[in-house]
Amino acid sequence: MRIGIIGAGHAGIEAAMAARNAGAEVALFSAEPVLPYFRPRLVGVAMGITAPEAIAFHPAAWYQDRGIDLHMGAPVTALDVAARTVIANGGTERFDAMVLACGATPRMAPVCCTTPGSPxxxxxxxxxxxxxxxxxxxxxxxxxxxxxxxxxxxxxxxxxxxxxxxxxxxxxxxxxxxxxxxxxxxxxxxxxxxxxxxxxxxxxxxxxxxxxxxxxxxxxxxxxxxxxxxxCIGARSNLELAQQAGLATAQGVCTDDCLQAAEGVFVAGDVCQAAGRLPRGAVREAMAQGRMAGANAVAFATGGQLQAFVPMQSPMTLRAAGVEIVAIGQASGLVEERLPDGAAGTYRAVTRHTDGSLAGVQMIGTREGFDELAAQIGGLRVCRT
Ligand SMILES: Cc1cc2nc3c(=O)[nH]c(=O)nc-3n(C[C@H](O)[C@H](O)[C@H](O)COP(=O)(O)OP(=O)(O)OC[C@H]3O[C@@H](n4cnc5c(N)ncnc54)[C@H](O)[C@@H]3O)c2cc1C
The missing domain is CATH 3.50.50.60 (FAD/NAD(P)-binding domain)
Structure with missing residues (x-):
């Protein structure tokens, strides 16, 4: 049984591991010419704090040892959903099931007039x-x-x-x-x-x-x-390959609850719009979807039962230059209620819907009571940090 995975970011790596652990042969295609890496840590690389090689998920031997066939610098240029084939590096490969995990692309400001090499x-x-x-x-x-x-x-x-x-x-x-x-x-x-x-x-x-x-x-x-x-004004899902293959797309590639977009083609991460839910652009969700998509790809290929993905939300956490922010839920357009602060230089607040129910939690310089409050937000499966 062979599983093909397009994209070697957070979702693609988890999908590869899940499929490999379930006994599949795995081919992992990465458009980037470097070992797959932890994307949020690019900030440290860009600012000269972190060495580029320090953010790789794993060394090259890790993939070899596990029999994961990693193709670096090998963008998939065409996908045939019915035949379950991909074209990459000029060759065609066929799989029993596939995972599309090709992520997102940053938005460019419409007023930006740039030339190659400009800063x-x-x-x-x-x-x-x-x-x-x-x-x-x-x-x-x-x-x-x-x-x-x-x-x-x-x-x-x-x-x-x-x-x-x-x-x-x-x-x-x-x-x-x-x-x-x-x-x-x-x-x-x-x-x-x-x-x-x-x-x-x-x-x-x-x-x-x-x-x-x-x-x-x-x-x-x-x-x-x-x-x-x-x-830094956000990102949009990479939809071109899916659209060219005839898959349904909206803001992401549309899937059912089991992350399946077409027979034997599963989708995970920033490119995935699972059961109408917009792509979240978060590492933990990409990883969880990747694991589920990899496992479901194997289940499909072996005639097993597909599992439904249960959406979750992880808090946004930011820590840099001595500033720490943790926030979850919604704030936009809602009334904020400040909570008593602990130490100086800290800020704790919640936002509420008009019926008084909790909509979001926001803390700066502290996370005292954060998890307990976040757990009270209705309709959210919160993944603790
Ligand atoms: C600088 C930065 C900081 C971030 N900080 C945070 C944070 O603090 N917390 C958080 O939760 N999220 C953060 N994010 C968002 C997070 O990194 C993404 O949500 C996450 O990487 C999504 O994982 P993914 O696997 O779906 O996509 P990606 O990690 O983007 O991986 C997709 C991969 O697919 C490749 N690809 C695309 N097209 C093809 C193709 N045709 N063939 C083969 N490969 C292809 C891409 O080149 C890419 O390598 C940050 C993002 C950035 C850029």
Whole structure:
């Protein structure tokens, strides 16, 4: 029995392990030319703190020892769902079942006018991180477009490297989905106390290379010049391969409860829209789906029973330059209720629906009581951190 897995990120690796442990032969196709790695740690690589090789999941021998046939730098260019074949590296391979785990691609600002080699970056792959790393040095100025988790984490990490950071966020506050208004103000103070300039409520009118650096014009006319800019405004699922293969897509590739998109084709991670639920963009969910998709691929190939995936939500946690944030649930458009603080420099809050039920929990500088509160949010299977 042969299982083919497209994408060797968090979901793909877990799928490979699950299929291998169930006795399948596994071929794992990775578009990237490097050993599969822990994607969130790209921030440390980009900012020159972490060596690129330190973030690999496993050394090359690990795959060999387990008989996982890892094809690096081998993007799958075509998928035939009915025949269950893929084309990669110019060759065609057939499988008994497949897992599509090809992740997401960062969004680019529509006003961005960039040219090859210009210092305007997104941060999603090892190649992105290595390019940013070449530009990061003490005293350099960095404009961060986007004030959500990746932008704030990258800004804090850069600031720890003596980079002068300006965060530009189009919405009126930082982390608008996850932090209530008070928590966002508290976070802003934490960033400003570390000399990070925060400009919320400022849309970017234009972003373009300028000399050796970049020039950002904000709506209203203010100008920021810097040695580099990063665009951290979210990501979209990689749907092209699935669409070309005729699979149904919406924001992700549509699957049933068992993560199956077509007979013998399972989907996991950032590319997966399971039973109508939008892709979450979170490591723990990608891993859990990967494990389930790998196990279900083997079950399909051996005539076994498919298992349904039970959605979960893991808290967003961020730790950088002495700032720690943990949040879960919804905050956007809801009333925030501040809880009594413990130590100085901490902030604890919850958000509630209009019927008074708990919608979200947000903490900065502490996580006292977080798990207990998160467990009270209705309809969430919370994965503890
Ligand atoms: C810098 C950064 C920080 C993050 N921090 C956090 C965090 O703190 N917490 C958290 O929960 N989440 C975080 N995320 C999000 C998290 O990394 C993703 O949700 C997770 O990686 C999704 O796993 P995945 O396996 O679905 O996709 P990915 O990890 O993106 O892996 C998909 C792989 O498939 C490959 N691929 C694409 N197309 C093809 C093809 N045609 N053929 C072969 N291979 C292909 C891609 O190149 C990629 O290597 C972060 C993301 C980034 C970029």
């Amino acid at each position: 305007i970056f997104t941060l999603w792959s090892m190649a992105d991180a290595l390019q940013i790393r070449q530009r990061v040095r003490p005293g350099a100025r960095l404009v961060m477009i986007g004030g959500s988790s990746l932008g704030v984490e990258s800004a804090l990490t850069a600031c720890g490297q003596q980079v002068q950071v300006t965060i530009v966020e189009g919405l009126p506050r930082l982390f608008p989905q996850l932090l209530g208004s008070g928590a966002a103000v508290f976070l802003r103070q934490q960033l400003e106390s570390r000399a990070i300039v925060v400009r919320t409520g400022h849309a970017v009118a234009s972003l373009a290379p300028h000399g050796d650096g970049v020039r950002v014009e904000l709506a209203g006319g203010a100008i920021c010049e810097a040695e580099l800019a990063m665009i």
